[in-house]
Amino acid sequence: SQLYQQYSEVVQNQEILRQCRSDTLSSGSPLPSPPPARRPLPPLPAIPHPNSLIHSNSLSNISTLSAPVGSSLRPPSPRLSISLSQSPTLWQDLPGVRNSRELSELNEDQRRLQEVRFEVVTSEASYCKSLDIVVGHFLKSKQLGALLTAQDKTWLFSRLVDVRAVSHSFLLKLEEQVEKDIMHFTVCDIIMHYCPRFRSVYVPYLTNQSYQDKTYQRLMAECPGFRRVVENLERNPVCQRLPLRSFLVLPFQRITRLKLLVQNIVKRTAPNTMEDAQAIKALKLLEKIIQESNDSITQMKSIESLVSLSSKVDFECRTLPLISQSRRLVREGAVAEMRDFALKETERNIYMHLFNDYLLLSLQKEWLSLLLYFPTIRGGRFTVINYAPTTDIRVENCRVKLHSLQKNLFRLHLSPQRALLLCTESQSDKLRWISGLSRPHPEVDYSAAQDVAQVQCIKAFVAQQPDEITLEKADVLLVHQQSSDGWVEGTRLSDRLRGWAPDSHLETIVSERARKRNLLDTQKITNAAATY
Numbered sequence: 001s002q003l004y005q006q007y008s009e010v011v012q013n014q015e016i017l018r019q020c021r022s023d024t025l026s027s028g029s030p031l032p033s034p035p036p037a038r039r040p041l042p043p044l045p046a047i048p049h050p051n052s053l054i055h056s057n058s059l060s061n062i063s064t065l066s067a068p069v070g071s072s073l074r075p076p077s078p079r080l081s082i083s084l085s086q087s088p089t090l091w092q093d094l095p096g097v098r099n100s101r102e103l104s105e106l107n108e109d110q111r112r113l114q115e116v117r118f119e120v121v122t123s124e125a126s127y128c129k130s131l132d133i134v135v136g137h138f139l140k141s142k143q144l145g146a147l148l149t150a151q152d153k154t155w156l157f158s159r160l161v162d163v164r165a166v167s168h169s170f171l172l173k174l175e176e177q178v179e180k181d182i183m184h185f186t187v188c189d190i191i192m193h194y195c196p197r198f199r200s201v202y203v204p205y206l207t208n209q210s211y212q213d214k215t216y217q218r219l220m221a222e223c224p225g226f227r228r229v230v231e232n233l234e235r236n237p238v239c240q241r242l243p244l245r246s247f248l249v250l251p252f253q254r255i256t257r258l259k260l261l262v263q264n265i266v267k268r269t270a271p272n273t274m275e276d277a278q279a280i281k282a283l284k285l286l287e288k289i290i291q292e293s294n295d296s297i298t299q300m301k302s303i304e305s306l307v308s309l310s311s312k313v314d315f316e317c318r319t320l321p322l323i324s325q326s327r328r329l330v331r332e333g334a335v336a337e338m339r340d341f342a343l344k345e346t347e348r349n350i351y352m353h354l355f356n357d358y359l360l361l362s363l364q365k366e367w368l369s370l371l372l373y374f375p376t377i378r379g380g381r382f383t384v385i386n387y388a389p390t391t392d393i394r395v396e397n398c399r400v401k402l403h404s405l406q407k408n409l410f411r412l413h414l415s416p417q418r419a420l421l422l423c424t425e426s427q428s429d430k431l432r433w434i435s436g437l438s439r440p441h442p443e444v445d446y447s448a449a450q451d452v453a454q455v456q457c458i459k460a461f462v463a464q465q466p467d468e469i470t471l472e473k474a475d476v477l478l479v480h481q482q483s484s485d486g487w488v489e490g491t492r493l494s495d496r497l498r499g500w501a502p503d504s505h506l507e508t509i510v511s512e513r514a515r516k517r518n519l520l521d522t523q524k525i526t527n528a529a530a531t532y
Contacts, residue, residue, distance in 0.1 A: 004127040009473075128171050152219065162200075192281055202251055276528070335351075397430075409423050446526070457471040488502075
């Protein structure tokens, strides 16, 4: 039977093929499902490990949730002749549907709508099966438990037991809904009802991500016994050759996938109907959960970085209090200031911290000479020589030749009287600084974007810098600009988030039909959300 990781791999590959072959295949044509592959997970970002964790993430805090019924103990739905715990199938292939006279009375759009609704059910069944494995096989492993402290166990597994309990309850309600009316069942009303419970378990779990990642890295590097036990557990046939980390990231993938499925339901539901209103409300509730989780993660990381930075900063100018709940890092890095040729030093290395409200310009004596060539180096102290609110900043691109060499130059105006000519080592660095300093960006007009390039993600990418965007396979970006050294800035159509990603993970969508469909779908979702 199929696990959620395998389901996810198949549907992502199908969507990539659909974008590539849209001119030759109708949107309803079946695509071959490639066999699930075990892909290496992307590298984890380096995040400072905390000394403590909020109590709400404790594994012991599960008394408010009933224990889930194991999928192997729950009998298949009597009217679903193919059990949802088995390999997923199409709704129209169910005997109860295939043999119904009503099937021939449904048009193609109505059939596709029911298929998307049924995918919510079948994918939730796969998800529950994978959660059963990570809880029963890994979390409850006596060998693994003997190696973990209570704190490490909390950081590593967070509220996974709670997530599993809610998911099993959700699946049971979905199955009951299908049983009541296999031809015309809906799912968005149930999703709406469960969103408060989703929020209570997903927000703490997703917020714990950085602690989970760091704990896993530390244990794998420093505890040979942990590595040995985990690898032994992963070899068990129940895992189907999938690693522990692929199970730990399931809630991140599921809540996002559920939102995409509801988006597909909105696209196919007749407007101004009760089903349409339910689908849009469910979509908004899911988006709110995801946004709250992202905001919580960002705030936690921002406070940690601000506390760390404040301990390493001296002010040559008037002091600016750094730690603020609302302050977010947009971009940081080293640049070279091109100075007056009459001065002894015609270039000066500067380190810039760009926040959502202020820009800091600093000198970093111990490390700055290396930062331009090794930007990942961190260390030393900063001496802030100037800062300015982002509302006062203006930036402009410079296309000039200096000393007969093409330089990546841009001019930074800190005030009407103060401007700096800055240089970066790569074109992507220059474009990323200009983009970051030009925030907020204008809202995208999708109705006027027919001629704008689109790319899709063909290899998952994990953002390493604040101005980058994490991508899953099949994510589609509307391209704003591309550097000559392999970076693309774009807006993801599914959630309108903007960021940079390497073009080695992307593929241009050449099909005009696919690009038009992507824009129309985005417009419909945007307009529908504004209606209610």
